[in-house]
Amino acid sequence: MTVELLMLDPRLHLVAAVLYGIAAALAVLAVVGRRDALSPWSRRFAYLALAVHTVAIIARWVAVGHGPYVSRYEVLSANAWVAVALFEATTMRFRAARSLAVFIYPSALLLMGIGLYTGPEVELLPPTFSGIWLALHVAFYFLAFGTALTAVGASVLYLLKARSPDGRLAGVPEPPELDALAYRFGGLAFAFWGIGMLAGAIWAYYAWGRFWGWDPVETWSLVTWLAFALYLHMRRFYAWKGARAAYLLIACFLLADGTLFFTSLIDGSLHAVYFR
Amino acid sequence: MALIFVLMSLVALGYVIPRQGTARAGRLALESPELASLLATLGLDDIFGSAVFAVVLALVLVAAAAAMVHQARIVWRRTFRHAVPRSQTTFTTDRPPAEVVAAVRSHRYLFAGTVLGHGHYLRQPWGLWGGLLLHVGLVVALGAGVLVIGTERRAVADLAVGEVLEPQGMWLYEAGGRLSSPLVLDAPLALESTDPTFWPNDELRQILSVLVIFEDAAEETVTIEVNRPVRRGGLVYYQDQAVGHTFLLEVARDGVAERIRADVPWPPDRATSSHADVALETGAVLQLRSSLDDSAVSMIGVPAVVVRHALGEERSEVATLTVGVPVMVGPVSVTLVDTLRWTRIIVVRNHGIGVLFAGFFMIFFGSVLIYMTAPREVYVAGSETETVVIWRAFRFRESVIEEYETLRQELQGRER
Numbered sequence: 001m002t003v004e005l006l007m008l009d010p011r012l013h014l015v016a017a018v019l020y021g022i023a024a025a026l027a028v029l030a031v032v033g034r035r036d037a038l039s040p041w042s043r044r045f046a047y048l049a050l051a052v053h054t055v056a057i058i059a060r061w062v063a064v065g066h067g068p069y070v071s072r073y074e075v076l077s078a079n080a081w082v083a084v085a086l087f088e089a090t091t092m093r094f095r096a097a098r099s100l101a102v103f104i105y106p107s108a109l110l111l112m113g114i115g116l117y118t119g120p121e122v123e124l125l126p127p128t129f130s131g132i133w134l135a136l137h138v139a140f141y142f143l144a145f146g147t148a149l150t151a152v153g154a155s156v157l158y159l160l161k162a163r164s165p166d167g168r169l170a171g172v173p174e175p176p177e178l179d180a181l182a183y184r185f186g187g188l189a190f191a192f193w194g195i196g197m198l199a200g201a202i203w204a205y206y207a208w209g210r211f212w213g214w215d216p217v218e219t220w221s222l223v224t225w226l227a228f229a230l231y232l233h234m235r236r237f238y239a240w241k242g243a244r245a246a247y248l249l250i251a252c253f254l255l256a257d258g259t260l261f262f263t264s265l266i267d268g269s270l271h272a273v274y275f276r
Numbered sequence: 277m278a279l280i281f282v283l284m285s286l287v288a289l290g291y292v293i294p295r296q297g298t299a300r301a302g303r304l305a306l307e308s309p310e311l312a313s314l315l316a317t318l319g320l321d322d323i324f325g326s327a328v329f330a331v332v333l334a335l336v337l338v339a340a341a342a343a344m345v346h347q348a349r350i351v352w353r354r355t356f357r358h359a360v361p362r363s364q365t366t367f368t369t370d371r372p373p374a375e376v377v378a379a380v381r382s383h384r385y386l387f388a389g390t391v392l393g394h395g396h397y398l399r400q401p402w403g404l405w406g407g408l409l410l411h412v413g414l415v416v417a418l419g420a421g422v423l424v425i426g427t428e429r430r431a432v433a434d435l436a437v438g439e440v441l442e443p444q445g446m447w448l449y450e451a452g453g454r455l456s457s458p459l460v461l462d463a464p465l466a467l468e469s470t471d472p473t474f475w476p477n478d479e480l481r482q483i484l485s486v487l488v489i490f491e492d493a494a495e496e497t498v499t500i501e502v503n504r505p506v507r508r509g510g511l512v513y514y515q516d517q518a519v520g521h522t523f524l525l526e527v528a529r530d531g532v533a534e535r536i537r538a539d540v541p542w543p544p545d546r547a548t549s550s551h552a553d554v555a556l557e558t559g560a561v562l563q564l565r566s567s568l569d570d571s572a573v574s575m576i577g578v579p580a581v582v583v584r585h586a587l588g589e590e591r592s593e594v595a596t597l598t599v600g601v602p603v604m605v606g607p608v609s610v611t612l613v614d615t616l617r618w619t620r621i622i623v624v625r626n627h628g629i630g631v632l633f634a635g636f637f638m639i640f641f642g643s644v645l646i647y648m649t650a651p652r653e654v655y656v657a658g659s660e661t662e663t664v665v666i667w668r669a670f671r672f673r674e675s676v677i678e679e680y681e682t683l684r685q686e687l688q689g690r691e692r
């Protein structure tokens with residue numbers, strides 16, 4: 001049973017990735033190619049992908065006995081899942097943001113692709129990997145990533161739309177609205193990142209008897225968080241908006257990616273032990 | 277603003293420059309001693325402990341406290357005082373005020389008060405409190421952080437099974453913040469047992485230790501595991517990830533006998549042995565090696581023991597020890613008296629962790645309030661012939677302006 005589930009998981013992931021790919025292609029056709037009728041279909045494929053993806057994650061969870069937060073494959077998969085699920089959940093009410101699908105679905109495809117490329121080997125859990133604080137820690141980083149991805153999607157679309165006044169990207173909200181979306185999701189990313197750090201600190205406190213050790217991941221995480229605070233303050237007090245704010249947010253997002261996916265490779269990081 | 281930037285740069289700098297006492301600092305000192313000593317002279321090798329860092333932190337604290345007061349006043353005014361804004365977003369309609377108010381309320385606006393004949397309605401007024409909550413949380417968290425770092429005390433001990441640790445403690449290491457006093461246990465404690473478990477690939481899975489605390493003739497047992505510490509009194513007991521075998525030896529040379537204890541770490545896997553060096557009073561060094569017997573399916577087996585004796589350049593042959601049987605290793609006679617397990621425990625005393633976490637949760641909820649809500653207000657005033665509606669969003673106007681348009685269309689209002 002366990003072995004079958006474990007064999008099943010990468011195949012389901014592959015199917016989900018293909019479905020995300022279809023959803024992404026339809027979203028791009030709908031928004032850029034002005035084929036509005038395709039937009040609901042893109043969404044339907046994304047739902048389907050999400051369903052398959054959910055089954056894949058559960059299958060693996062059951063098979064390996066721990067949540068999707070140990071190997072790189074699991075983390076990337078969970079990030080994609082949270083980003084898409086969060087996006088679908090918020091756009092149920094926030095209809096204006098739906099066209100951000102052109103950014104979210106391809107990102108999900110990319111994350112899944114890299115995940116499958118790194119390979120679904122199972123890693124065994126070290127004794128420190130347990131408890132509610134660990135779960136909260138990773139969950140909030142996933143949320144932070146998902147919201148930051150949405151925000152940066154809005155910023156990128158803002159830049160594209162502001163440069164193409166000829167009516168391309170017609171399905172996308174007006175630039176001021178995109179700008180506001182980026183601002184709000186950027187703010188949420190900041191909040192979730194903060195709580196992720198907090199939960200991480202509490203976890204570290206239980207697991208290693210210290211809540212903060214200035215290891216590379218922790219340090220860069222803090223720097224990223226402060227960078228997001230900088231973005232929010234620039235908007236708020238220096239009335240930064242539009243293109244300038246969009247570029248700053250993209251920079252923050254790149255920093256966040258660096259922190260999430262690369263600092264754990266640095267030697268001497270506690271996280272390095274587990275994520276190599 | 278500038279402060280945040282300075283703080284960020286300091287953190288980044290503090291990361292780039294190796295910190296005192298870390299492995300990286302050691303490497304730097306070896307590779308380029310000039311640079312290392314220059315950094316030390318400038319006090320750059322311990323940025324997070326430096327006075328500059330403390331001053332910047334204090335400034336942030338003061339500024340955030342000021343921001344807190346400022347924001348409290350704004351929120352109070354917006355929620356409880358009513359002043360008609362000079363908003364551009366306003367329309368008039370022929371509908372009577374009661375109907376207009378009903379429409380406004382159907383958009384989930386709440387009645388807040390009246391002023392100069394205007395009814396004041398707020399939607400998502402709780403969203404106004406986000407900024408205040410965030411900055412209060414910031415001040416609380418920073419304040420608590422300083423308190424925790426200043427008063428925290430940690431002590432580390434390697435205990436063999438059966439060994440008793442007196443309150444004053446034979447600590448391997450004991451240190452803490454500037455405001456802390458040495459850590460003293462409430463009562464003596466002993467390690468009753470320690471049991472590591474392993475994954476099939478020999479990696480550590482968990483360590484479970486049982487401690488006995490002797491309080492006033494009563495004995496209390498406390499069970500700790502990695503990541504599952506126990507708080508008792510004002511102290512927290514942690515299981516570290518270090519575990520291994522303790523060898524109690526009797527060493528004799530030229531008629532002088534010595535009793536020594538050597539803590540050897542658990543071998544990393546079945547193929548590799550681990551070792552520990554012990555210096556004898558006579559100047560020689562014993563190297564003890566421990567490996568796992570092949571039969572061990574899990575790693576909990578009886579270890580084989582090897583003793584090596586190095587004297588200057590000279591190395592004795594390797595000898596295997598059995599309990600109670602003296603062996604000659606070079607010029608030294610060694611007897612293994614007993615084999616026990618040892619493990620490392622950490623005892624921590626601190627104050628303010630709860631407050632620190634409360635501060636962080638306030639930051640979190642404050643931020644959610646700020647970005648998940650778009651508080652807005654409507655003023656409604658009626659005369660004989662027409663009703664005036666004034667609309668204002670406190671933030672994210674672009675996200676909610678549609679609501680204003682909807683309201684205007686419902687009431688067939690005319691832009692003014």
Ligand code: HEM
Nearest residue numbers: 187226229232233236277279280336339340343347407646
């Ligand atoms: C150095 C001291 C600080 C001062 C004087 C300060 C001051 C302020 C003020 C006056 C606001 C406007 C809030 C409103 O009108 O609703 C604000 C907003 C905010 N502050 Fe601070 N702040 C400080 C530090 C920080 C720090 C360190 C952080 C986070 C790491 C932070 C995060 C925020 C956020 C997220 C907002 C909301 C911005 C927005 O409107 O989108 N602040 N701050």
